Amino acid sequence: MLSIGTLAKRTGTKVQTIRYYEQIGLMPEPGRTTGGQRRYGTVELDRLAFIRHSRELGFSLEAIRELLDLSDSPERSCAQVDAVAQKQLHEVEARIARLETLRVELQRMINECNADRVADCRILEVLRDHEECLSDHIRPGG
Amino acid sequence: MLSIGTLAKRTGTKVQTIRYYEQIGLMPEPGRTTGGQRRYGTVELDRLAFIRHSRELGFSLEAIRELLDLSDSPERSCAQVDAVAQKQLHEVEARIARLETLRVELQRMINECNADRVADCRILEVLRDHEECLSDHIRPGG
DNA sequence: CTTGAACCTACAGTCGCTGTAGATCCTATA
DNA sequence: TATAGGATCTACAGCGACTGTAGGTTCAAG
Ligand SMILES: [Zn+2]
Ligand SMILES: [Zn+2]
Ligand SMILES: [Zn+2]
Ligand SMILES: [Zn+2]
Numbered sequence: 486m487l488s489i490g491t492l493a494k495r496t497g498t499k500v501q502t503i504r505y506y507e508q509i510g511l512m513p514e515p516g517r518t519t520g521g522q523r524r525y526g527t528v529e530l531d532r533l534a535f536i537r538h539s540r541e542l543g544f545s546l547e548a549i550r551e552l553l554d555l556s557d558s559p560e561r562s563c564a565q566v567d568a569v570a571q572k573q574l575h576e577v578e579a580r581i582a583r584l585e586t587l588r589v590e591l592q593r594m595i596n597e598c599n600a601d602r603v604a605d606c607r608i609l610e611v612l613r614d615h616e617e618c619l620s621d622h623i624r625p626g627g
Numbered sequence: 628m629l630s631i632g633t634l635a636k637r638t639g640t641k642v643q644t645i646r647y648y649e650q651i652g653l654m655p656e657p658g659r660t661t662g663g664q665r666r667y668g669t670v671e672l673d674r675l676a677f678i679r680h681s682r683e684l685g686f687s688l689e690a691i692r693e694l695l696d697l698s699d700s701p702e703r704s705c706a707q708v709d710a711v712a713q714k715q716l717h718e719v720e721a722r723i724a725r726l727e728t729l730r731v732e733l734q735r736m737i738n739e740c741n742a743d744r745v746a747d748c749r750i751l752e753v754l755r756d757h758e759e760c761l762s763d764h765i766r767p768g769g
Numbered sequence: 770c771t772t773g774a775a776c777c778t779a780c781a782g783t784c785g786c787t788g789t790a791g792a793t794c795c796t797a798t799a
Numbered sequence: 800t801a802t803a804g805g806a807t808c809t810a811c812a813g814c815g816a817c818t819g820t821a822g823g824t825t826c827a828a829g
Contacts, residue, residue: 489806499787561744591719612681
């Protein structure tokens with residue numbers, strides 16, 4: 486039986502994070518000592534490791550919840566699991582594309598600044614006016 | 628003189644967001660009508676446009692605050708402005724690098740899954756055990 | 770003058786944690 | 800067995816950058 490601190494160390498999680506996962510129903514309520522402290526077994530260890538690894542790969546807690554639910558039905562088709570992963574891949578690709586646009590624009594601003602005075606700084610000029618940008622980095626809806 | 632709604636439309640901002648910027652001191656307190664409604668001029672319009680464009684390029688509100696302060700001293704060297712932009716560029720590059728790692732790992736998981744049952748799903752296998760990953764996508768500190 | 774869209778304040782909620790305060794528990798050593 | 804002090808407990812506030820809501824007031828068009 487593991488204390489919450491030991492479980493935290495074994496999975497690279499903070500203690501508060503484990504309690505937070507319990508609070509939102511992502512981790513089950515564990516057994517307690519007579520004094521009221523949480524005690525965990527290997528099932529909980531494996532579940533938490535799954536959650537943390539999925540988080541490292543960028544999955545949202547909602548997606549992880551879905552993956553955990555799906556993995557409780559071993560005989561079902563894994564199409565839904567694959568769909569969740571596909572969606573995550575698309576989101577990552579979209580974020581990369583956006584950041585790549587920003588990278589190019591930032592690099593260009595920085596390269597073009599040869600001024601020494603703030604009054605002539607190319608970076609500030611570009612920030613003041615999107616017309617100075619080459620790319621359309623404006624997100625739909627914010 | 629512009630109402631908050633007109634200012635919002637002109638800059639692609641939500642009305643609440645403008646009030647939020649005022650609350651945190653990023654936008655100045657504007658004049659008011661006798662009835663208490665905010666009225667803005669071109670100075671505020673330009674400032675908000677600057678803020679929004681900087682946000683589009685991924686700058687944090689703290690960085691934007693610094694840029695706005697710096698641009699109030701036109702005779703000073705723009706070295707600090709350039710440093711803020713450089714830092715932002717590095718952050719964007721770091722995020723791209725991390726997401727690229729995730730993209731490769733996600734793509735591999737998805738490609739390797741030929742199973743039809745959840746029990747044999749390669750995606751779940753990988754999520755259960757980071758040893759199945761090729762890359763070290765673990766962030767230092769969570 | 771009436772209507773209704775836009776505005777006002779104040780506050781709660783989002784996501785995924787992280788930090789704090791003050792109390793209690795567990796365990797190792799004397 | 801007594802005590803010290805690290806670990807744990809609950810409850811709540813805070814982060815960034817907004818977004819949404821409720822309930823009330825103001826403005827401008829017709
Ligand atoms: Zn410059
Ligand atoms: Zn631009
Ligand atoms: Zn599969
Ligand atoms: Zn991994």
